[in-house]
Amino acid sequence: MRRWLAALVAATTSLVLVSLLVPLALLVRSVAHSEAVDSATRAAESVAVAVGAVDEETLRLTAEQAGASSGHPxxxxxxDGRVLGAQAARTRAVDLAARGRSLTAAVPGGREILMAVQGAPGGTAVVRAFLSDDDLDRGVHRTWLALLVLGVALVGLGIVVADRLARAVVRPTTALAQVSHRLAKGDLTARATPQGPPEVRTAGLALNHLAGRISDLLAEEREMVADLSHRLRTPLTGLRLEAESLADPGEAARMEARVDALERAVTAVINDVRRRSRERASCDAVAVVRDRVEFWSVLAEDQSRTVTLDLAPGPLPVAVAAEDLADCVDALLGNVFAHTPDGTSFRVLLIPGPDDAAALTVSDAGPGFGPGGPPRRGESGAGSTGLGLDIARRAADESGGSLTVGRSDLGGAEVRLLLGSARGDSDRR
Structure with missing residues (x-):
C-alpha cells in the first residue's frame, strides 16, 4: 500500500509539475529573447542618434563603444557603401532597411537588429546590431536546469510526505491484521491498540469487542459442556449400583468395567473442555507411546498379532498433552485391531523429526485403505467412520505438525504423524 500511494503521489505531482514548469520554461525563454533584443536595440539606437551629428571617426568610435558595452557587435x-564599427557583410536585409524601414532579420548564427537612419549625408544609413544564438539563449539553460532540479525535489518531497502519511495508515492496519491472525490461531488474549486515523481506530475497537465476545461465548460453551458432562455422572452412578446388584459375579464385573470405561470417557471430556482455556500442554512422546503399546500388546497377544516397537532414545518432548497423545495412539491402534483380521502384524515407530519434532508411524500388514483411500470424518467406509484418523489429525495440527497416510512396506496401511516440538511451541508463544 505504501508503494502504491508513493507511486500515485509521484504520478500526480509529476503531471502537475509538467503542466506548470513546461509553460514556465517557455516563458523564461521568451523573456530571455526579449531582453536580448531590447539590449541590442538600445545599442543600435544609441549609435543611430550620432549618425549625421558627428564626423565619421567619432561615429566609428561610438559604434565600437556601444558594441563593447552591450556585448552585441x-x-x-x-x-555610399562604407562600413564603420564591427565588420559585417552587407545582407539583403541591410539593403531592405536602406530603403527607410527598420526591421529584425534572422541570419545564420543569430539575428540582425537593423535600424534605418534617414537624413544622413549621402542618403539613408543603416545601423546594425548582431545577436548570436548564444546571446538569445543566455541563461535559459541554467534556468531550465534549476526548474528541473526544483521539479525533481518537489516530486521527492511529495513521495516522502506520502510515505509518512501511508505509514500512519499502514502501521495500525498491519497491527490489526496481526491481532486477527493471533485470534485465528487461538490466542484469545490478543487485543488491538486503537491508533491511526479515526476509521482505523474504530476498526480496532470493533475487533477488540469481537475478541471479547468470542471469549465470552467460548467460556459459556465450555461451562455448558462441562455442566452437561457432570450431569451424566448421576445416571452413571445408577448404572454402577445396578451392576453391583447383579447376582452373577462375572456379569457384575463386566458391567462395572463398562461403567468405569464410560466414566473415564466422561472425565476425559470434562478435562478436555477445561484444558482448552489453558496453555497448551506437552509430554514425553516416548513414554506415552511405550505405555499405550504395552497396553495394546496384551490384546495383540490374544489375537496372535506380532507387535514391533521401535522407539527413539527418550525423552522426546512434543507440544501435545499426554492424554491427547494417548487418545491419538489408542485411536490408531484401535483402527488396526478393528479393520485387520486376527494374526495381522503391525509396527509402531517413533523417531526424531525435523526441527526437534517427533515422527510417529503406525503401519500394519492388513488390506490397507483400499482404492478410495482413508474415510473422511463422518463418512462410513469398510465399517469405519474416520473419527480415529480425525483425532490423530487434530492432535498433529494443534502441535504444529501434520498427518499423512499411505501404504506401508508391510503391505497394509501406514499413518505417519509429525508432532511439533514442545520447545518450538514455547518459542512461538
Missing part, C-alpha cells in the same frame, strides 16, 4: 552601413 554594432555596425554602421553608410549610404
Amino acid at each position: 554594432v555596425t554602421v552601413f553608410l549610404a
Whole structure:
C-alpha cells in the first residue's frame, strides 16, 4: 500500500509539475529573447542618434563603444557603401532597411537588429546590431536546469510526505491484521491498540469487542459442556449400583468395567473442555507411546498379532498433552485391531523429526485403505467412520505438525504423524 500511494503521489505531482514548469520554461525563454533584443536595440539606437551629428571617426568610435558595452557587435552601413564599427557583410536585409524601414532579420548564427537612419549625408544609413544564438539563449539553460532540479525535489518531497502519511495508515492496519491472525490461531488474549486515523481506530475497537465476545461465548460453551458432562455422572452412578446388584459375579464385573470405561470417557471430556482455556500442554512422546503399546500388546497377544516397537532414545518432548497423545495412539491402534483380521502384524515407530519434532508411524500388514483411500470424518467406509484418523489429525495440527497416510512396506496401511516440538511451541508463544 505504501508503494502504491508513493507511486500515485509521484504520478500526480509529476503531471502537475509538467503542466506548470513546461509553460514556465517557455516563458523564461521568451523573456530571455526579449531582453536580448531590447539590449541590442538600445545599442543600435544609441549609435543611430550620432549618425549625421558627428564626423565619421567619432561615429566609428561610438559604434565600437556601444558594441563593447552591450556585448552585441554594432555596425554602421553608410549610404555610399562604407562600413564603420564591427565588420559585417552587407545582407539583403541591410539593403531592405536602406530603403527607410527598420526591421529584425534572422541570419545564420543569430539575428540582425537593423535600424534605418534617414537624413544622413549621402542618403539613408543603416545601423546594425548582431545577436548570436548564444546571446538569445543566455541563461535559459541554467534556468531550465534549476526548474528541473526544483521539479525533481518537489516530486521527492511529495513521495516522502506520502510515505509518512501511508505509514500512519499502514502501521495500525498491519497491527490489526496481526491481532486477527493471533485470534485465528487461538490466542484469545490478543487485543488491538486503537491508533491511526479515526476509521482505523474504530476498526480496532470493533475487533477488540469481537475478541471479547468470542471469549465470552467460548467460556459459556465450555461451562455448558462441562455442566452437561457432570450431569451424566448421576445416571452413571445408577448404572454402577445396578451392576453391583447383579447376582452373577462375572456379569457384575463386566458391567462395572463398562461403567468405569464410560466414566473415564466422561472425565476425559470434562478435562478436555477445561484444558482448552489453558496453555497448551506437552509430554514425553516416548513414554506415552511405550505405555499405550504395552497396553495394546496384551490384546495383540490374544489375537496372535506380532507387535514391533521401535522407539527413539527418550525423552522426546512434543507440544501435545499426554492424554491427547494417548487418545491419538489408542485411536490408531484401535483402527488396526478393528479393520485387520486376527494374526495381522503391525509396527509402531517413533523417531526424531525435523526441527526437534517427533515422527510417529503406525503401519500394519492388513488390506490397507483400499482404492478410495482413508474415510473422511463422518463418512462410513469398510465399517469405519474416520473419527480415529480425525483425532490423530487434530492432535498433529494443534502441535504444529501434520498427518499423512499411505501404504506401508508391510503391505497394509501406514499413518505417519509429525508432532511439533514442545520447545518450538514455547518459542512461538
